[in-house]
């Protein structure tokens with residue numbers, strides 16, 4: 001799926017719809033290029049610091065240099081918080097995923113295999129990521145402990161789990177429409193019966209129990225056919241939790257030849273460059289590894305095809321908001337997960353990304369989608385009593401525009417002038433509503449990029465689009481490069 005062509009228009013056009021938007025102007029860009037080295041160094045320091053926070057509490061990196069820090073976010077667990085004011089479009093994280101799996105290979109065995117081939121420090125950092133979910137499914141084999149430390153087979157750090165409630169049914173979301181966080185691994189527990197329900201470890205019903213029970217049998221969800229969209233849109237067509245798959249991955253002992261303890265590598269591996277020191281994986285550890293992947297992995301797409309997922313240690317600490325202030329993307333050229341500010345962020349604010357594509361969805365719909373992460377969103381858009389008329393408006397306009405888009409794609413009949421006029425009006429209204437709602441991510445660019453050249457106002461929308469793309473992705477992302485190449489626009 002290719003992105004629509006984007007035209008870069010006059011600067012004033014960018015101010016018209018999106019007062020909060022920061023469009024990189026040519027002069028500013030030059031200045032930024034001049035300071036890029038420093039900016040790059042700062043980013044590296046940030047990444048290192050965030051990683052070190054996880055792996056080494058004695059880290060002495062001066063905090064005042066950083067744009068954000070990782071700290072307690074109350075019931076959400078850990079979160080990332082701005083330590084200084086941040087400008088829209090600023091890149092905050094640029095990290096190489098710990099490992100990437102092609103979408104069709106995100107099988108439990110592949111996840112466990114990739115984990116085992118991480119370096120010991122990476123494995124330790126991985127195991128510190130959030131994996132609060134507990135599954136209380138009854139099993140023949142009984143309880144599977146999450147902590148392999150109990151077996152003396154692996155040293156697991158404490159898993160920090162938020163005190164978040166489960167969804168009403170205790171049932172993981174069937175529809176997993178994830179923009180950024182978590183990938184195509186289905187929740188470990190499935191089905192709607194209470195025996196198979198997921199519980200937060202600290203929830204009343206979970207009694208603080210971090211154990212994970214292996215289900216007898218789990219139904220595989222049907223693939224979701226998510227609507228096509230030019231924005232990164234996670235698709236779920238490789239549902240996978242099944243017991244056989246896990247059993248394939250177990251038991252596994254990998255002994256690093258460097259340790260001198262002999263090599264017993266029962267995993268066929270092409271990760272020979274990785275250190276795989278002695279570490280036995282038990283069933284419970286495997287379950288934890290898979291759970292962590294499910295909660296923390298991001299779809300890694302290049303805006304054209306969604307075919308991979310990966311875990312970034314720092315980006316994994318981002319909590320969700322339906323009105324996010326940062327955008328998480330994947331740069332398929334550099335191989336980095338990037339996180340950029342979508343709006344001005346004030347020192348002390350939490351950085352939040354959107355785990356789902358919630359644009360045009362009502363609170364109840366978003367809640368259903370988010371339930372697989374085991375929390376009920378309390379962001380500004382989800383506050384009780386919040387007027388949802390803007391959301392409803394966006395939803396209505398989106399479905400209207402979608403209808404026209406389908407008509408255009410079918411090529412059945414050319415649109416009438418009146419239809420075109422109306423659609424442009426609808427898009428303008430949608431962009432305004434989204435902007436008012438604080439939805440400033442690349443979805444807005446897609447709104448802005450439709451109906452190129454149809455009318456003067458459409459040109460305004462299109463010209464805004466590139467600025468929005470830049471803000472979310474950064475100029476080095478091939479999505480922006482392609483937009484520049486495809487459109488009648490240039491950087492200057």
Ligand SMILES: C[S@@+](CC[C@H](N)C(=O)[O-])C[C@H]1O[C@@H](n2cnc3c(N)ncnc32)[C@H](O)[C@@H]1O
Pocket residue numbers: 075076077078079129130132160162164181295296316317318319320321373374375376377378379
């Ligand atoms: C990718 S992790 C985010 C980082 C996590 N808070 C941690 O401590 O590592 C996702 C988990 O964080 C928690 N979380 C994320 N956003 C949240 C929110 N808006 N409200 C409550 N919990 C949230 C949920 O437990 C979710 O499963």
